[in-house]
Every structure is written in C-alpha cells, then in structure tokens.
Amino acid sequence: MKEKKRIYIAYTGGTIGMKPSKNGFIPVAGYLSETIKNMPEFYHDDMPEFEIHEYEPLIDSADISPEAWQVLATDIQDRYHDFDGFIILHGTDTMSYTASALSFIFESLSKPVIITGSQIPLSQLRSDARANLLNSLFIAAHHPINEVCLFFNNQLFRGNRTTKQHADGFSAFVSPNYPVLLEAGIDIKNIAGKKQRTVNTRLTIGKIDKQSIAILHLFPGLDWQVLDNLLKSPLQALVLLTYGVGNAQQDPELLKTLKEASDRGILIVNCSQCLKGSVNMGGYATGHALSEAGVIGGIDMTTEAVIAKLHYLLSQSLSYKVVKELLTTDLRGELTALND
Ligand SMILES: NC(=O)C[C@H](N)C(=O)O
Numbered sequence: 001m002k003e004k005k006r007i008y009i010a011y012t013g014g015t016i017g018m019k020p021s022k023n024g025f026i027p028v029a030g031y032l033s034e035t036i037k038n039m040p041e042f043y044h045d046d047m048p049e050f051e052i053h054e055y056e057p058l059i060d061s062a063d064i065s066p067e068a069w070q071v072l073a074t075d076i077q078d079r080y081h082d083f084d085g086f087i088i089l090h091g092t093d094t095m096s097y098t099a100s101a102l103s104f105i106f107e108s109l110s111k112p113v114i115i116t117g118s119q120i121p122l123s124q125l126r127s128d129a130r131a132n133l134l135n136s137l138f139i140a141a142h143h144p145i146n147e148v149c150l151f152f153n154n155q156l157f158r159g160n161r162t163t164k165q166h167a168d169g170f171s172a173f174v175s176p177n178y179p180v181l182l183e184a185g186i187d188i189k190n191i192a193g194k195k196q197r198t199v200n201t202r203l204t205i206g207k208i209d210k211q212s213i214a215i216l217h218l219f220p221g222l223d224w225q226v227l228d229n230l231l232k233s234p235l236q237a238l239v240l241l242t243y244g245v246g247n248a249q250q251d252p253e254l255l256k257t258l259k260e261a262s263d264r265g266i267l268i269v270n271c272s273q274c275l276k277g278s279v280n281m282g283g284y285a286t287g288h289a290l291s292e293a294g295v296i297g298g299i300d301m302t303t304e305a306v307i308a309k310l311h312y313l314l315s316q317s318l319s320y321k322v323v324k325e326l327l328t329t330d331l332r333g334e335l336t337a338l339n340d
Pocket of ligand 1: 061090091
C-alpha cells in the first residue's frame with residue numbers, strides 16, 4: 001500500500017470551529033477537533049493523515065496581526081520537514097491579508113500551503129466547512145501546488161491574488177486579476193496551477209513587523225486637509241485608492257501635497273478602486289500627474305497584497321529606492337509584470 005501523505009493543520013480560529021453562544025458564534029478550544037473526530041469522511045482511505053495544532057487563543061480573524069503572521073510562519077518552518085503539506089484554518093474576514101503576507105514571508109516554499117475556513121461553522125447544518133476542509137486536505141495530498149493558496153467554495157486560488165467579495169455568501173472569495181488554480185468539480189481540474197515537485201529543502205522565512213501604513217479612498221469632495229494631516233503623521237507608506245486605471249482629481253493642492261510627501265520618503269502606492277484591471281498612470285493626464293508627483297503604480301495587485309507587501313518590505317533592511325523598485329516587481333506572482 002502506498003504511504004499516506006501527512007498534512008499539518010494550523011488552526012488559528014475563525015467561524016469554521018466556532019460554537020453558538022448567547023452572544024453569537026465564539027471560538028471554543030477543542031471543539032473543532034472533537035467535531036472532526038466524529039466525521040468518518042476525514043478518515044477515508046483516500047484521505048491523508050493529518051495532525052491538528054490548535055492555537056491559543058483561537059481568534060476571530062479581525063484580530064490577526066503581523067506578529068501573528070510571524071508566529072504562523074515560524075510554526076510552519078519548524079514542522080516543514082515532518083509534513084508533505086500545510087493547511088491553515090483561518091477566519092474569512094482577513095484571510096486574503098494572511099494569505100498575501102505568508103506568500104511574501106515564505107521565501108523558498110516548495111510544499112503546498114492552503115488557507116481555508118468557512119462561512120458557517122463545521123458543526124452546523126448546511127456548513128460549507130466540511131467541503132472546504134476535505135477538499136483542502138485532498139488537494140494538499142494529491143494535487144499539490146507549491147505556493148500559498150486559498151481554497152474556498154470549490155476553487156483553489158493563488159492566495160495573494162484573492163479578496164473577500166461576499167460577506168455572507170459561500171462564494172466569499174474572488175481572484176479578480178489571476179485565473180483560478182484548480183477547480184473542484186466531479187474531477188479536480190487544473191486551470192492555472194503550476195505543478196512542481198515537492199522537495200524537502202529548508203524553508204527560509206523573512207521577518208515581518210507592524211509598519212506605519214494608511215489607506216485613503218479618494219471620493220469627490222475629499223478635503224485635502226485630511227490627506228495632509230495623514231501624511232504629517234509618522235507614516236511610511238500610503239495606499240491611495242484611485243479611480244479607474246489610477247486617476248485622481250487634477251487639483252494642484254493634491255499634487256503638491258503628494259509630491260512633498262514622496263520627497264520626504266513616504267511611499268505612495270496607487271491602487272484602483274476597481275476590482276478588476278490594472279493601474280496605468282500613463283493612460284490619462286490625471287494619472288500621469290500622479291506619477292510626476294512620485295506616486296508608485298500598484299499595477300494589478302489587490303489592496304490586501306499591497307498592504308502585506310509593504311509590511312514585509314519595510315520590515316527588511318532595504319533602502320527606500322530598493323523598496324520602491326520591489327513594490328512594482330513580481331516577487332510571488334502577486335502582480336502581472338508589465339511585459340507579461
Ligand atoms: N467566516 C468567518 O470566518 C468570519 C469571522 N468573523 C472571522 O473572520 O474570523
């Protein structure tokens with residue numbers, strides 16, 4: 001008989017393992033593992049062996065942080081040699097941020113890492129957790145894609161390309177600018193997943209700390225004083241959510257404020273408010289003016305990927321120039337390089 005693959009499950013919290021209480025769903029220690037023990041399908045002959053490591057405390061993913069990302073990455077690094085693949089059980093609210101952050105922190109990943117969760121707890125009727133976890137385990141063992149992936153509602157995505165699009169539907173995630181990697185239907189269909197041999201080399205991980213970053217969503221009538229105040233705070237980077245392909249109001253006051261901030265060494269990244277498509281500051285005069293003011297194009301990265309990338313890059317000892325360059329460089333498949 002073929003030896004079974006071994007999968008490590010890092011259980012951080014989220015709805016998947018929650019229990020109903022009089023104040024709504026709450027994470028309860030031991031509850032998820034107990035529920036799984038009573039589900040024979042997880043022990044089917046075709047399923048891999050798995051070990052669940054429950055974090056303490058279990059959290060709602062609203063409480064995730066760069067410090068917690070570092071703990072998670074170190075945990076996986078410590079167990080890297082003992083397992084064939086890794087699953088992270090996580091709340092959906094910030095799942096795309098964690099998937100993006102881990103993609104950057106893991107600097108030499110050659111085994112599958114799949115992050116998943118659910119909209120309804122595993123123990124509840126009509127839960128999506130059973131399918132999400134069963135498929136994640138099955139895929140990690142039998143269809144490994146050696147990168148940080150996110151599995152939800154029968155689709156395996158590149159983690160750093162995802163965003164949460166639905167607050168209460170089962171199709172909670174989309175990958176607006178990159179195709180689905182695998183589709184779980186009657187068969188597991190490979191769409192854009194790159195198959196590579198799983199090798200047991202050492203996993204190198206990078207440092208990640210909390211950095212001073214802000215996001216500003218442009219809208220008609222935005223008072224520039226608000227932006228000015230934000231840029232006066234001890235800020236390292238600002239993500240500017242602009243219109244369409246990266247356009248902003250053609251107001252000299254705005255451009256002057258941005259130019260001064262970027263001259264002071266604040267990184268200003270231009271991301272579109274649109275879900276799909278890419279920033280191209282050469283497209284319109286309004287966008288061109290931003291690039292003249294020192295604003296960096298976020299290309300087709302999700303806001304989650306940009307935030308994670310900024311936390312990661314600013315945690316390395318890199319010069320402003322190098323960080324600026326790496327922001328627009330494809331590090332882990334998070335952006336479509338302009339010549340692709
Ligand atoms: N579906 C979920 O997991 C939502 C939950 N609030 C969380 O993100 O932890």
